[in-house]
Amino acid sequence: MRDFVYLASPYTDPDKLVMQERYEEVCRLVAVLIKQGFAVYSPIAHNHYIADQYNLPRDAKFWLSYDEAFLSACCFMLIAGMPGWKESIGIDKERELAEKFNKTVYLYDIESYIISRVIRVGW
Numbered sequence: 001m002r003d004f005v006y007l008a009s010p011y012t013d014p015d016k017l018v019m020q021e022r023y024e025e026v027c028r029l030v031a032v033l034i035k036q037g038f039a040v041y042s043p044i045a046h047n048h049y050i051a052d053q054y055n056l057p058r059d060a061k062f063w064l065s066y067d068e069a070f071l072s073a074c075c076f077m078l079i080a081g082m083p084g085w086k087e088s089i090g091i092d093k094e095r096e097l098a099e100k101f102n103k104t105v106y107l108y109d110i111e112s113y114i115i116s117r118v119i120r121v122g123w
Helices: 016-035 043-053 060-073 089-100
Strands: 004-008 039-041 076-080 105-108 115-120
Touching: 004 016, 004 060, 004 089, 016 039, 016 043, 016 076, 039 043, 043 060, 060 089, 076 089, 089 105
Parallel strands: 004 039, 004 076, 076 105
Antiparallel strands: 105 115
């Protein structure tokens, strides 16, 4: 059975081109993780197109209640070590939810595809 992984990544930016680039990068990471044997949920990879096509909000607050169901069910959370991850308000909120559900949070190195270090250990 595959581990179910929640992949958090930076997304929101005033520049829509940056948001599109982040979407494309996280889709690539989802593909890598699937090849590595994980079952992956990424709010950005799974919802960017829908939000774009059907005029849904792009802010983290809107998506947090939706994402809570996936975070509660996942085995652990990965943070994509993409530019902007440290400043991301959405990732901060996702980490808080992961803590609420006692999930271990790791940083995922986007160059080596290695889960590089523990950011928070669940208990």
